[in-house]
Amino acid sequence: FWIHLSQKPRRDAVKNINGPYNIPLLGALQESYGLTPENIFDKSFEMGLKYGLVLKAWIFNRLIIASGDAELNEQLLSSTVQIRKHTLYSILHEWLGNGLLTSDGHKWYTRRRVITPAFHFKILEEFVEVFNRNSKTLVNCLATKADGKSAFDVYPFVCAHTLDIIAETAMGTKVNAQTGGTKQYTNAVLEMTKTVAWRFLRIHLHSDFLFSVLHPFKKRQSEKNLKIMHDFTHKVIKERRDALEASLKSANGDVATKKRMALLDVLLQSTIDGEPLTDEDIREEVDTFMFEGHDTTATSMACSLYILARHPRVQDKLLAEINQVYGEDFSKPITLQSLNDLKYMECVIKESLRKFPPVPLIARNLTEDFKYTHSILGDGVIPAGSEFIVIVFGMGYDPQAFDNPLNFIPERHENLDLKSSFQFIPFSAGPRNCIGQKFAMYEMKVTLIHVIRSFELLPLGEAFVPELGIVLRSVTGMQLGLRKRTI
Numbered sequence: 001f002w003i004h005l006s007q008k009p010r011r012d013a014v015k016n017i018n019g020p021y022n023i024p025l026l027g028a029l030q031e032s033y034g035l036t037p038e039n040i041f042d043k044s045f046e047m048g049l050k051y052g053l054v055l056k057a058w059i060f061n062r063l064i065i066a067s068g069d070a071e072l073n074e075q076l077l078s079s080t081v082q083i084r085k086h087t088l089y090s091i092l093h094e095w096l097g098n099g100l101l102t103s104d105g106h107k108w109y110t111r112r113r114v115i116t117p118a119f120h121f122k123i124l125e126e127f128v129e130v131f132n133r134n135s136k137t138l139v140n141c142l143a144t145k146a147d148g149k150s151a152f153d154v155y156p157f158v159c160a161h162t163l164d165i166i167a168e169t170a171m172g173t174k175v176n177a178q179t180g181g182t183k184q185y186t187n188a189v190l191e192m193t194k195t196v197a198w199r200f201l202r203i204h205l206h207s208d209f210l211f212s213v214l215h216p217f218k219k220r221q222s223e224k225n226l227k228i229m230h231d232f233t234h235k236v237i238k239e240r241r242d243a244l245e246a247s248l249k250s251a252n253g254d255v256a257t258k259k260r261m262a263l264l265d266v267l268l269q270s271t272i273d274g275e276p277l278t279d280e281d282i283r284e285e286v287d288t289f290m291f292e293g294h295d296t297t298a299t300s301m302a303c304s305l306y307i308l309a310r311h312p313r314v315q316d317k318l319l320a321e322i323n324q325v326y327g328e329d330f331s332k333p334i335t336l337q338s339l340n341d342l343k344y345m346e347c348v349i350k351e352s353l354r355k356f357p358p359v360p361l362i363a364r365n366l367t368e369d370f371k372y373t374h375s376i377l378g379d380g381v382i383p384a385g386s387e388f389i390v391i392v393f394g395m396g397y398d399p400q401a402f403d404n405p406l407n408f409i410p411e412r413h414e415n416l417d418l419k420s421s422f423q424f425i426p427f428s429a430g431p432r433n434c435i436g437q438k439f440a441m442y443e444m445k446v447t448l449i450h451v452i453r454s455f456e457l458l459p460l461g462e463a464f465v466p467e468l469g470i471v472l473r474s475v476t477g478m479q480l481g482l483r484k485r486t487i
């Protein structure tokens with residue numbers, strides 16, 4: 001009774017927000033019962049129709065606000081105060097430490113300032129060669145599947161490809177995931193990514209204690225993988241630091257002018273409050289890039305290929321644009337400038353991100369009262385301590401923003417007339433938006449150029465069945481078929 005009474009001020013504060021019936025003390029358990037990673041998408045749409053784009057739910061003493069409403073989300077995501085990530089992210093801590101993705105407060109702010117120059121266009125320009133070379137390897141790997149009649153899951157192929165790219169660009173090291181190279185490290189990254197996604201879907205396993213007790217074998221395996229990954233990253237950092245110091249001591253000095261800079265090199269040369277970053281600081285950030293920079297992009301790319309396979313008209317138009325920009329004989333080199341000329345491809349990628357957002361949810365813990373002004377809800381306050389979930393996947397299907405949202409229509413992005421840019425946020429928005437957004441777009445463009453020029457994508461295999469993870473998954477994989485093009 002006392003708990004129920006103590007909730008009253010918080011209940012009163014969110015009276016203007018609809019939501020399912022709450023059983024005193026227990027909350028809306030009847031709604032969460034039977035919710036699975038696969039049915040959560042349909043259930044969310046049902047609840048949106050019933051309660052509107054913003055809804056509240058209590059689970060015991062926790063107040064959860066879920067919002068697919070751009071007006072409210074804009075105010076939350078633009079805030080420089082409400083930047084604390086949800087406790088759901090805690091399962092990433094043992095791997096990523098307190099890096100850019102998971103930190104907040106002063107630490108996040110200073111790190112963001114130091115890391116931003118690592119994504120400067122001059123550095124991205126140098127990465128085009130890495131994207132290009134690895135895309136050619138991807139094409140060679142995919143050629144083994146191009147019999148024109150068999151369906152296969154394209155995700156593992158693009159995942160190894162994005163892992164190769166991020167290792168080379170973040171650490172300056174080749175791990176050859178596509179060709180079976182540095183197996184111990186790449187297997188550890190891939191297994192760890194799977195374990196994190198698996199734990200994410202099982203709320204009780206967010207507790208490290210329960211994870212150790214209920215799944216001791218998985219826990220041991222996970223510790224082994226962590227050690228392999230951390231040892232590897234530390235070794236690479238040490239080697240790059242030694243090389244940097246040696247080159248700075250040498251007469252004609254600076255590595256940056258001679259060799260391609262990896263993101264790691266930018267961190268090695270940075271200071272915070274006059275102090276260089278320690279190896280552990282850098283390790284957190286490099287591991288953050290390794291995680292955040294490969295799985296998101298792999299999902300996005302695999303989904304683009306999946307949906308293109310089912311839209312031959314769009315494929316033809318894309319191929320025509322590629323030929324127009326690079327010549328039928330592919331004589332023009334791929335540069336950042338020429339990638340910017342691929343306007344239709346940009347629309348294709350955006351449309352795929354709308355239909356299949358790789359990060360389906362963004363979740364925050366509110367550290368202070370969140371005051372908002374809203375055209376329907378009026379002025380209000382969501383109390384500190386509440387949890388706020390931005391339903392990114394729902395926003396892409398809002399018919400107010402996107403006509404015929406179920407259809408795949410890249411052309412809609414040519415003249416998209418949104419009331420606010422916050423209506424379309426696959427890379428989030430505001431101060432905690434994705435720092436790797438441009439990197440990802442260029443990487444995806446180079447990959448698509450090579451795959452589309454080499455193969456006709458065929459609508460074979462099972463349909464996509466979405467499954468919620470930290471990153472979007474499909475229960476059936478991302479299936480398609482391939483036929484070699486004769487150029």
Ligand code: HEM
Nearest residue numbers: 100101292293296297300358359427428432434435436440
């Ligand atoms: C299609 C590919 C990608 C998508 C859809 C994507 C999406 C996102 C989203 C939605 C966030 C915000 C997460 C949150 O607030 O909880 C985010 C943050 C972040 N992303 Fe990406 N991302 C992609 C690729 C990349 C790449 C390639 C890198 C690195 C090379 C990267 C690095 C990061 C980092 C470090 C953050 C945390 C930024 C901060 O909190 O200041 N991402 N990304």
